[in-house]
Amino acid sequence: MSEERDAIDRPRDVSSGPAGQGSSFEDRLSAARRKQGLEAPRQDEAAANAGVGLSASQGSALGMGMRVGIELVSALAVAVAIGWFLDGWLGTRPWLLMLFFVLGGAAGVANVWRLVSPPKPPAK
Amino acid sequence: MAAQGQAIDALSQFTLTPALGVVGSSVNFTQANLFMVIAGLLTIGMLVLGAKPRAIVPGRLQALAELAYENILKMCTDQIGPEGRSYFPFVFTLFFFVLMGNLLGMLPWAFTYTSHIAVTMALALLVITVVTVVALRIHGLHFFSYFFPPGAPKALAPLIIPVEVISYLSRPLSLSVRLFANMVAGHVMLKVFATFVVMMAGAGTIGVIGAAAPLALNVILIGFEFLVAFLQAYVFAILTCIYLHDSVHLH
Incomplete structure (x- = not known):
């Protein structure tokens, strides 16, 4: 390869x-x-x-699909875990969880975009 | 007829049992640990025995060792840049630990230690710790600018920074779950179809003919599993390289 x-x-x-x-x-x-x-x-x-x-x-479509799925779900899972623990710590039970749920979804989409985005120009 | 009433038991192959008799059970040395030791010894043995002849025209084992060394070195320098040499031992060790785990699991009666999330998560946490420490050592506190891409509007900072931090923290999870899920799915699939073969063969003459289909499928799946074993080790190593690239160069 x-x-x-x-x-x-x-x-x-x-x-x-x-x-x-x-x-x-x-x-x-x-x-x-x-x-x-x-x-x-x-x-x-x-x-x-x-x-x-x-x-x-990662030529195969199956591999690509699996990668995209894992990236989406793992970002969401990490964000929900952060929100849950922050809520328990600060005593703001539902609110931070809801906030981090949205942020986690955004982070998942950002991960997927990083995976499929066209290559950056070399001048960085 | 003894297997008649049983359901398909595809998950018991992942249970840990003590290895090495009384000594093993007294210190909780399981078969996963045993296969980790075997994997390490095999890798060291391949390299030591492969490097021994020092032939100009390499034999098979020497060619294997040289190919392994050169390909991983090239992966490091291609992905990370000239600085990648310093991280070569780390990536090489990771690659062979994962590869040997995946491949040893293909042997009958062997145990696939990469099919445990505890193992892959430990590896991924090691990777992310090394990557973060490397970034902090090279760039100092400037590392935290990684979470805010240059050129983005300042007003979006409260939105971008949490998203980038979550994205960074999700790396160990996606890295470990990818390897773990691939190994578990493959071995469960093999076990399920193998059980079909036994069940159908137990159902008489027509069953024996019918058993040919899942058997053929299993033969194909075995080949596919070898591909997955190599591919997942390669993906694990190259993702480590990409993360190291990010921490060496930032952005």
Whole structure:
């Protein structure tokens, strides 16, 4: 799965110790191959993968559906738990729970949006 | 005919029982602990024995060890950046602990320790603690600006900050529930269809023919479970990397 990210042309420090030799050699090799036209530049694909991160590995629709469901529910569960404990602590029984229920729903939607949103431009 | 009156019992496979006889039961050493130890020994054994030959053309075990090492290292440096090297041991250990748990669970009579929410939740809490500590060490109190994205209107701060904090706190839950739910669902499904096979085969000649369908399905499911075992370990590791990226770079 990660083979597709081979072509990410990231400036890497070459002098990062003995362990760095292998990958920097790969980088120089692929750069040289690109210069000679032996390897098609896959910049667009690499950029897309770097931004999305996980969506490349989670190809199946079932996996995606499961992820979305878990993100939604876990944010809601955490928020409801926070609201419940704050209520018990401050003695404001229903109110904070109701507030955090709404906030948790919003956080769940924010999680899902982060999961499916188009990749951000690299200039951040 | 003994199995006739029984309902399908798909959940007893997750019960903990003491392992290693009297010694184990006196210190509450369960079979989950035993398989964790086995997983650790297998991983260490693979790496030590794989690194031993130091052949230029690697043998099978050395190729396995090298592939494992290089792929996780690449995952770290791709996702986190050049700083990812410092977190490589952590991600590597997590990945192999989860992977070995998932794969050992595929053996007959073995126990899947990743099918317990206590185990996966402990792992996820470890991840989130490490991620937060790393962010606090690198960025200090500036870390808390993570909860307010730059460029958002200031008036929305009372709304955005709680939502972002809840979203951050929901990470360990989603991380652990994903792994736990996948493992439990897979093993329950296998058990249910295996019970169908036994029940139908017990119902006479027609039943034996009918038992072929759930048996075939189980064969497919076993293959699918191997995929899930690898995929969930990979997802766990790569999500750890993504969270580490967030804490190293913020935003």
